[in-house]
Amino acid sequence: xxxxxxxxxxxxxIITVNSSREIILDGALLVSGSxxxxxxxxxxxxxxxxxxxxxxxLEGKIMIPGLINTHSHLAxxxxxxxxxxxxxxxxxxxxxxPLEASYAANDGYVAARLTIAEMLKSxxxxxxxxxxxxxxxxxxxxxxxGESGIRACLVR
Numbered sequence: 001x002x003x004x005x006x007x008x009x010x011x012x013x014i015i016t017v018n019s020s021r022e023i024i025l026d027g028a029l030l031v032s033g034s035x036x037x038x039x040x041x042x043x044x045x046x047x048x049x050x051x052x053x054x055x056x057x058l059e060g061k062i063m064i065p066g067l068i069n070t071h072s073h074l075a076x077x078x079x080x081x082x083x084x085x086x087x088x089x090x091x092x093x094x095x096x097x098p099l100e101a102s103y104a105a106n107d108g109y110v111a112a113r114l115t116i117a118e119m120l121k122s123x124x125x126x127x128x129x130x131x132x133x134x135x136x137x138x139x140x141x142x143x144x145x146g147e148s149g150i151r152a153c154l155v156r
Contacts (some may be wrong), residue, residue, distance in 0.1 A: 006032045006050055009040045009047030011036065012058035017065050028065060066125025073110050074129055074144075075100055077115040077135035100133050112144035126151035 001105075007030075014027035016039070028042040030049075038045055076096060083095035103111075119127060132138055132154060145152045 006030065006037070006053040006055060008045060008053055008057050009048060009056045009063065010045070012061045012063045013056040014039060014063045015065075027063070033151075064123060067123045069119055069124045071130050072115065072119070072127050073131055074112040074115045075103065075133055076111070076139055077118070078107065078111045100135055101134075103135035103137075106140065108133075109140035109144055111136065112141045113148070116144055116148045118149055120148065124150070126153075128153045128155070130155045132156050 008028055008096060009031070010028040012027055014024040014029065016022045016024065022037070026042050028040060028045045029036060030037075030038040030045050030053075038048055079096055079099055082099070083091050086095060087100075093143060116127075127150065129141065129152065132141055138154070138156060145154070
């Protein structure tokens, strides 16, 4: 069996969420397969490299842990900017919910892909979707999540 591929992300500032809230200057993060194998100073991880390890220089970049979005509405990304002048109850009942009810075929999939792409681009690696509407299609959202690799908790 082939050993997992490794990647060393190096020369970045790493902001941790460990108990001492450590910030590692000239830090490095070693990933083996899909797991974080080590975090530390760039020079201290050099001896842990296997032949074939890919090295990515992140000079001038900051690395943070993945963010978790605990309140998202994937289907509504396609409806942004609509009826913003209405109070919340009217906005939902008279504009957003009727428009969501008109979603067809892959509309929920497209909305989910858009929202997931935005989350991944901004550092979100996990999210909770607690209001999947019938018209967005649970299967559409599951497919978008599976294709993207993001972690999700999906609730109808």
